[in-house]
Structures are given as C-alpha cells and as structure tokens.
Amino acid sequence: MIRLSEWGTTLGTRNLGEKVRLCLLKEMERSQQPIEVSFKDVFMVSTSFADECFGKLIVAIGPQQFREVFSIVDLEDKMIKNVLNSTVKQRLALSKASQ
Template sequence: MQIDFGNIGSSLGTRALGHELRLEIEKSLRSGGFVVFNFEGVQLISHSFADECFGKLLLSLDFNNIKSNSTFKNTNDLVKKTISFTLKERASQLAEA
C-alpha cells in the first residue's frame, strides 16, 4: 500500500485527516502489508496531524513492526523533523505510563 500524501494537499494539518489515514495504515499493517508513506509535494505537516497519523500508531502497534513494515519517501527536512519529534514524544509518554 502506498499513501500519496501530496494528492491530499501540500500542507496537512488536521487531526481528523490524520485519524482517517491512521485507520487505513493500521489495517494494512495488521494484515501483514507493507506501507509506503510518499510525501512528494508536501511542504509541511502539523504536529497534530503527525501525532494522530503516526504517533498514535504506537498505541496499538509495536514500533519494530511499524519500522520493518513501512518506509518514508520524498520527505523534506521539516516533515522528517515533525514526524521524528512526534514519534519520540509519543514513545516517551508510553514509557512513562
């Protein structure tokens, strides 16, 4: 499965959109699929979108499973930093719980 985020918009910012995409991602990963996150054409994503789409994956799936069954493509530095920060923040919250 490939998600072409650029087809959605060049700026992704809502939790609602992140939630909708996360459900698709979870379904694919749970069924053993491989997910390609293609950010071609995306200039920026909000922290809220990144947390809902990627950070909350850690609530239901093992990080190593996510890492070995997905990849990021065409991410600019800002998108990379936002996703990385969000995953670290969510992982930290889970470790404290």
C-alpha cells in the first residue's frame, strides 16, 4: 500500500506530484499485485498535484491499465474526489486534443 500521507497531509505542488507519480510507476514495475493508494490522513489535494501525479500517470499508462493496477482507498473527502476527477478529465481531454 502506498500512503500518500507519507508525503504530507496537504499535497499541493507539481514537484511533489512528480515525485509521487515516479514512486507509483516504480511500484507498478515491481509489484505483481494490485497496488492500493491510500488517501487516509490527506486533507487537501491541489489541482497542480492531482494533474502532475494522477493526470499524467493515467495519460502515460492509460485509464484501463490504471484501473487494473491501482486501487484508490480511504478517499472519503468529496472535495478531494472532485479535484481528482475534474483534473484527470481535463488532462485526458488535453491529451486527446493533442493527438
């Protein structure tokens, strides 16, 4: 399990998002099992972090593989859910538009 709270309770920068994305990619290469990504004790996620971490990751590996490899857990906060969903949708739309 990857606990995002290890990087802080407020995840707000692109730099941090890149670090977490690279960690997720390394774990994906190592693990043969689905990987849980926990939002426990995370109280804020910025659009910059969400785009850099999850938006770019999903574009890189594809939405289908993301769903097969990663499981998002402990995500109760509706505002964080909305930030993640809207940011990933925007990144996917930008990716499709540039193809």
